[in-house]
Amino acid sequence: MKPVIVVHGGAGRIFKEQEKACRSGVVRAVLRGYGILKRGGTALDAVEEAVRSMEDDPHFNAGCGSVLNEKGEVEMDAIIMDGKNLASGAVSAVKCVANPIKIARLVMEKTKHVLLTDQGAHLFAQAMGVPEIPEEKLITERSQERWKKNLEPDSNPEEFQKDLGTVGAVALDSEGNVACATSTGGLSNKLIGRVGDTACIGSGGYADNYSGAASTTGHGESIMKVVLARLILYHMEQGH
Numbered sequence: 001m002k003p004v005i006v007v008h009g010g011a012g013r014i015f016k017e018q019e020k021a022c023r024s025g026v027v028r029a030v031l032r033g034y035g036i037l038k039r040g041g042t043a044l045d046a047v048e049e050a051v052r053s054m055e056d057d058p059h060f061n062a063g064c065g066s067v068l069n070e071k072g073e074v075e076m077d078a079i080i081m082d083g084k085n086l087a088s089g090a091v092s093a094v095k096c097v098a099n100p101i102k103i104a105r106l107v108m109e110k111t112k113h114v115l116l117t118d119q120g121a122h123l124f125a126q127a128m129g130v131p132e133i134p135e136e137k138l139i140t141e142r143s144q145e146r147w148k149k150n151l152e153p154d155s156n157p158e159e160f161q162k163d164l165g166t167v168g169a170v171a172l173d174s175e176g177n178v179a180c181a182t183s184t185g186g187l188s189n190k191l192i193g194r195v196g197d198t199a200c201i202g203s204g205g206y207a208d209n210y211s212g213a214a215s216t217t218g219h220g221e222s223i224m225k226v227v228l229a230r231l232i233l234y235h236m237e238q239g240h
C-alpha cells in the first residue's frame with residue numbers, strides 16, 4: 001500500500017512575517033514522517049516523528065512555543081493513537097519536557113492507562129528517563145508578549161486565541177495501518193489545570209484502521225462538545 005502522511009500546524013491566523021517559517025516547519029515535519037514511512041516504518045512512528053519536529057519548532061503552539069497559562073507557565077497536552085488496535089496514550093498539563101508526544105506514546109505502550117495528567121505524568125516521565133528541561137526553554141518572546149497583552153484590562157482574549165494552533169499528523173503505512181498524533185500548549189491564558197480537547201481520545205484525535213484517522217485543532221471546549229475527531233470518522237464510515 002502506498003504510504004501517506006498529512007500534518008497540520010494549527011488552523012489559526014498566521015502573521016505575514018511568520019508565514020515562511022511556519023510553512024517550512026510543516027514541510028520539515030511531513031518529510032521526517034514520510035521518511036519513516038518510505039523506509040517501511042509504521043504510521044505510529046511517522047506521526048510521532050512529525051509531531052516531535054513541530055514541538056521542537058518555536059513557531060507552533062506545542063512544545064517550545066506553547067502559549068502560556070494564566071500564571072505565565074507552559075502546560076501542554078498531547079495524544080497518540082494506533083488505528084490497528086485502538087490503543088492510545090495521552091498526557092495533560094505536563095511541564096518542563098520538550099516532547100509531550102513522547103510521553104503520550106510511553107503512556108500507551110508502558111502503562112495500562114490512556115491518560116496521565118500533571119504531577120502523575122511528570123513522575124511517570126521521570127521514571128521512563130525522559131529528560132526534564134527548564135521551563136524557559138519552552139517559552140518564546142512571542143508567547144510571553146501574548147500572555148502579557150491578555151492580562152491588559154482592555155485585551156480581547158478571543159482575538160489572541162486565533163493566533164496559533166496545535167500541531168498534528170495522521171498517517172497510513174504500507175501495511176495499511178493508520179495513526180494520529182496531536183500536541184498543544186492549549187489556549188492562551190487558560191486557567192491552571194485546564195485540560196483541552198487534545199488530551200481527550202475522540203476529541204483531539206482518533207485513529208481506526210476500519211475508518212481512518214483525524215487530528216483536530218481549534219477551540220478545545222467547542223471540539224469536546226461534539227467529540228470532533230470521532231465524529232469525523234463516523235461520517236467517513238457513513239461514506240460522507
Ligand SMILES: NC(=O)C[C@H](N)C(=O)O
Nearest residue numbers: 165166186196217218220
Ligand atoms: N490551538 C488549538 O488548537 C488549541 C487546542 N485545541 C486547545 O483547545 O487546547
